[in-house]
Amino acid sequence: MDKEKNEVKTRFPLIVVIGGGVIGTSIAWHLAKKAAQVTLIESLDLASGSSGACDGLVFMQSKKPGIHLGLAMESLKRFHLLKKELPVDIEFRQTGGRVIIQTPAQYPAMEKFVREQKDIGLEVCLMDAKQTLAAEPFLSPDIYGSSWSSLDAQVNPINLTLGFALGAKKNHARILTRTKVLGIHTKNNRVTGVATTQGDIPADLVVNAAGAGAGRIGQMVGIDLPIAPRRGQIVVTQATRPMISSCMISAGYIAVKYDPSLAAEQGEGMSMEQTDNGNLLLGSTREFAGFCRENTLSGIRRIISRTTEVLPALKHLQVIRTFAGLRPYTPDGLPILGPVPSLEGFFMAAGHEGDGIALSPITGELMADMVLGQKTAVSLAPFSPDRFISQKGQAHE
Amino acid sequence: MKQAYDVVIVGSGVAGIAAANTLAGHGLEILVLDENPHAGGQILRQHCRVTDGFWEFDPRLERSGRTVSTQKIVQSLRPVRRPKGITCVHQARVLGIFSDRELLVHVPDPLCPGGSGPGCVLEIDAGYLLLATGARERFLPFKGWTLPGVMSLGAAQILMKSSGILPARHTLIAGTSPLQTVLALEILKNKGNVTAILDENPFAKKLGLLPLLKHHGFLAGEGAMQMLGLLIRKVRFRQGVRVVEARGKNELTAVVTADLDRKGNTVPGTFQTYPAEALAVGYGFCPNIELPVQAGCALDYDADRGGWVVRVDHALETSVAAVYVAGEITGIAGAGKSFVEGKLAALSILEKLGKKTGPGRYAQKLVRMQKHQLGYAAFLNQLCQVPASAYETIDDDVLICRCEEISMGEIRKQIAKGFVTTGSLKKATRCGMGRCQGRVCQPVLFDILLALTGQTPDQTASPSFRAPVKNVPMAAFLHP
Numbered sequence: 060m061d062k063e064k065n066e067v068k069t070r071f072p073l074i075v076v077i078g079g080g081v082i083g084t085s086i087a088w089h090l091a092k093k094a095a096q097v098t099l100i101e102s103l104d105l106a107s108g109s110s111g112a113c114d115g116l117v118f119m120q121s122k123k124p125g126i127h128l129g130l131a132m133e134s135l136k137r138f139h140l141l142k143k144e145l146p147v148d149i150e151f152r153q154t155g156g157r158v159i160i161q162t163p164a165q166y167p168a169m170e171k172f173v174r175e176q177k178d179i180g181l182e183v184c185l186m187d188a189k190q191t192l193a194a195e196p197f198l199s200p201d202i203y204g205s206s207w208s209s210l211d212a213q214v215n216p217i218n219l220t221l222g223f224a225l226g227a228k229k230n231h232a233r234i235l236t237r238t239k240v241l242g243i244h245t246k247n248n249r250v251t252g253v254a255t256t257q258g259d260i261p262a263d264l265v266v267n268a269a270g271a272g273a274g275r276i277g278q279m280v281g282i283d284l285p286i287a288p289r290r291g292q293i294v295v296t297q298a299t300r301p302m303i304s305s306c307m308i309s310a311g312y313i314a315v316k317y318d319p320s321l322a323a324e325q326g327e328g329m330s331m332e333q334t335d336n337g338n339l340l341l342g343s344t345r346e347f348a349g350f351c352r353e354n355t356l357s358g359i360r361r362i363i364s365r366t367t368e369v370l371p372a373l374k375h376l377q378v379i380r381t382f383a384g385l386r387p388y389t390p391d392g393l394p395i396l397g398p399v400p401s402l403e404g405f406f407m408a409a410g411h412e413g414d415g416i417a418l419s420p421i422t423g424e425l426m427a428d429m430v431l432g433q434k435t436a437v438s439l440a441p442f443s444p445d446r447f448i449s450q451k452g453q454a455h456e
Numbered sequence: 457m458k459q460a461y462d463v464v465i466v467g468s469g470v471a472g473i474a475a476a477n478t479l480a481g482h483g484l485e486i487l488v489l490d491e492n493p494h495a496g497g498q499i500l501r502q503h504c505r506v507t508d509g510f511w512e513f514d515p516r517l518e519r520s521g522r523t524v525s526t527q528k529i530v531q532s533l534r535p536v537r538r539p540k541g542i543t544c545v546h547q548a549r550v551l552g553i554f555s556d557r558e559l560l561v562h563v564p565d566p567l568c569p570g571g572s573g574p575g576c577v578l579e580i581d582a583g584y585l586l587l588a589t590g591a592r593e594r595f596l597p598f599k600g601w602t603l604p605g606v607m608s609l610g611a612a613q614i615l616m617k618s619s620g621i622l623p624a625r626h627t628l629i630a631g632t633s634p635l636q637t638v639l640a641l642e643i644l645k646n647k648g649n650v651t652a653i654l655d656e657n658p659f660a661k662k663l664g665l666l667p668l669l670k671h672h673g674f675l676a677g678e679g680a681m682q683m684l685g686l687l688i689r690k691v692r693f694r695q696g697v698r699v700v701e702a703r704g705k706n707e708l709t710a711v712v713t714a715d716l717d718r719k720g721n722t723v724p725g726t727f728q729t730y731p732a733e734a735l736a737v738g739y740g741f742c743p744n745i746e747l748p749v750q751a752g753c754a755l756d757y758d759a760d761r762g763g764w765v766v767r768v769d770h771a772l773e774t775s776v777a778a779v780y781v782a783g784e785i786t787g788i789a790g791a792g793k794s795f796v797e798g799k800l801a802a803l804s805i806l807e808k809l810g811k812k813t814g815p816g817r818y819a820q821k822l823v824r825m826q827k828h829q830l831g832y833a834a835f836l837n838q839l840c841q842v843p844a845s846a847y848e849t850i851d852d853d854v855l856i857c858r859c860e861e862i863s864m865g866e867i868r869k870q871i872a873k874g875f876v877t878t879g880s881l882k883k884a885t886r887c888g889m890g891r892c893q894g895r896v897c898q899p900v901l902f903d904i905l906l907a908l909t910g911q912t913p914d915q916t917a918s919p920s921f922r923a924p925v926k927n928v929p930m931a932a933f934l935h936p
Binding site: 103105219228296300336355363373380 | 579860891892922924928
């Protein structure tokens with residue numbers, strides 16, 4: 060009954076998406092394509108948060124087998140279409156990806172991980188050191204092998220975000236940059252608008268895609284979700300001739316991703332990709348440092364020592380830039396996608412941590428469908444905000 | 457080298473040396489960092505060739521009058537034994553500044569434990585930080601400006617001063633900068649030839665700006681003397697013309713100019729071609745604000761002071777507590793202002809530290825001198841400015857960002873799409889993301905944005921910079 064009432068009321072709903080990162084712009088683009096009236100609000104510039112301060116890995120192998128990997132594989136399919144559809148060259152390349160095994164102990168662990176991934180249908184295989192070095196001759200001879208998937212890919216995250224935004228604009232979405240959200244207007248427990256530094260914007264539906272800042276936006280309407288900023292630092296080298304032919308992460312990276320307690324003993328692992336331009340993007344750290352976006356010498360050192368261990372030739376390059384982004388961390392490593400029970404018309408779409416770029420195409424599509432009350436291609440139930448709200452004992456059906 | 461110092465001074469040009477001298481003798485541990493092999497910065501480059509020891513200015517310099525000329529500064533520089541408590545490290549590049557005045561510094565090998573080659577990167581804590589990072593030259597891109605043989609006025613000077621090399625047998629000089637005549641004389645002194653000086657500024661503009669020199673009458677005289685010297689040497693001198701193209705296949709062979717109308721717009725059909733082996737061209741200066749921005753210092757835009765400058769209070773403290781700045785980064789006005797501000801900033805720091813700094817009258821005198829020096833800033837920067845039309849008429853195929861090879865056409869396209877802030881245009885075009893981190897193109901890009909959008913500087917937003925502000929070898933981070 061409730062649902063019917065909503066549909067009548069929101070036949071031409073005014074939708075506001077908060078956040079000009081890759082998730083917000085993807086949602087705006089998908090909504091605009093469906094001719095919805097959408098306004099995107101960004102406090103600074105497009106891609107000025109985590110989406111402009113990250114690497115571009117679209118890595119399948121790093122995803123937890125299960126719903127997480129399932130979602131990533133759906134997302135991957137859509138990248139091929141985006142390449143044609145978006146008005147910006149997103150530099151999407153299916154280079155294949157490699158998980159580098161650096162200790163004998165990691166080998167059996169990766170064997171098990173690969174088996175599980177294969178069971179779910181991911182095309183992946185294990186290679187010994189010799190096979191790995193034949194494919195990537197610049198790697199250190201000290202490695203123990205790698206797992207390889209031809210599905211893994213990379214993309215230019217800034218271009219992807221700008222592509223979504225310009226695509227949305229072409230479909231008549233309104234994009235307001237340098238506009239800060241001051242509050243959310245509600246009436247009878249329903250969203251009615253968003254107060255911003257550019258004035259009030261009426262809204263029937265609001266999507267909170269503010270990334271690491273999504274917690275703060277939620278708090279404006281009394282919603283307390285456990286999204287915390289987790290700092291990831293990246294080191295950029297000068298542009299150089301091709302040094303690696305695929306993107307890479309270390310087995311340690313996977314371990315830490317799913318069990319932060321391992322960070323102390325295993326380190327944070329490493330990731331590497333070489334962009335179309337020839338720069339190498341080296342990552343990364345995973346640190347809780349509040350909203351501080353500064354790099355640290357120790358962070359830069361950790362990244363450089365881990366990546367040069369795997370790819371010694373890096374030592375001859377120059378560092379031209381470092382940056383740090385705040386990944387929106389959630390305790391279970393899964394994004395928070397869906398309506399909030401305590402406030403009608405308010406949706407969450409945040410908490411992707413380091414997977415925002417890879418998951419942005421599918422997130423945008425599913426959120427657009429959900430917000431417009433249409434059936435989603437993948438069930439979003441496992442990602443519902445309810446999973447955190449119920450734990451806190453708040454009002455919950 | 458230690459891990460922490462009471463005061464860290466970045467840059468040992470005129471301001472840095474003046475500050476270090478003033479701070480010495482108060483029992484403070486002071487570190488002076490400079491990226492060049494010797495102290496002196498741009499003005500005193502060839503006068504500070506000895507690395508061991510230190511420099512000071514004859515105290516009579518500041519008593520000599522209301523203003524301080526570059527010439528007097530050069531003359532009053534003298535070597536001294538390094539004062540106790542002062543450590544100078546050359547070829548040390550400050551790569552970034554983190555919270556609480558923590559500096560990321562790349563130092564050369566002799567200072568690295570067991571190092572060989574790439575140097576190492578250290579963190580140094582500054583109780584007080586004084587940034588005196590100076591300025592660099594500003595460019596107006598034209599067709600062919602990336603050809604070998606085209607260089608900045610300053611680069612041509614450095615070639616001669618540091619390496620004793622002439623830019624070429626015949627050099628053409630152009631732009632708006634007062635360095636044009638200085639360079640011409642320097643070339644003649646070194647037995648080179650100056651094909652011509654192609655000054656963009658018409659005589660009427662220079663005349664109109666003269667009232668701004670009320671405290672610097674001697675500078676007008678100095679300029680006139682230089683001109684006279686050049687006329688006697690029969691150097692060809694044209695005013696009111698702009699270089700619109702540099703021609704050549706693999707290197708410069710010719711330069712094309714166009715006449716300018718009263719508003720500074722090029723007049724169609726007035727092209728003239730000059731054969732040339734080298735073209736030295738410059739359009740004034742812009743402050744090196746990378747490090748103050750990293751430190752979190754607020755900026756102000758003031759075209760009369762050279763663009764984005766660091767916001768300071770009367771004591772030269774920035775918006776960030778205990779971070780002070782002196783010299784060109786508070787406004788381009790030459791060596792005299794740098795000298796005075798270096799002293800003033802040092803006095804402010806001493807006062808904060810509760811050190812006795814002598815009579816207050818002395819500081820008051822310096823403040824008055826600083827005001828006079830600022831009068832010159834308006835003259836200098838207005839002289840060097842080009843009208844918005846100069847940017848509007850840049851051809852689409854001219855490269856703006858040399859590192860990433862981004863053309864004016866691409867920039868126009870993205871501005872039309874709505875990327876009209878410094879940060880968003882950089883993301884949309886990659887302009888400034890290359891090896892030089894925007895050192896060359898960033899000020900140009902900003903002027904292009906202002907010219908093409910008609911926005912205010914604040915709407916366009918000041919640039920941001922990430923560490924390292926200059927390239928550093930990966931291996932330098934691998935040192936323990």
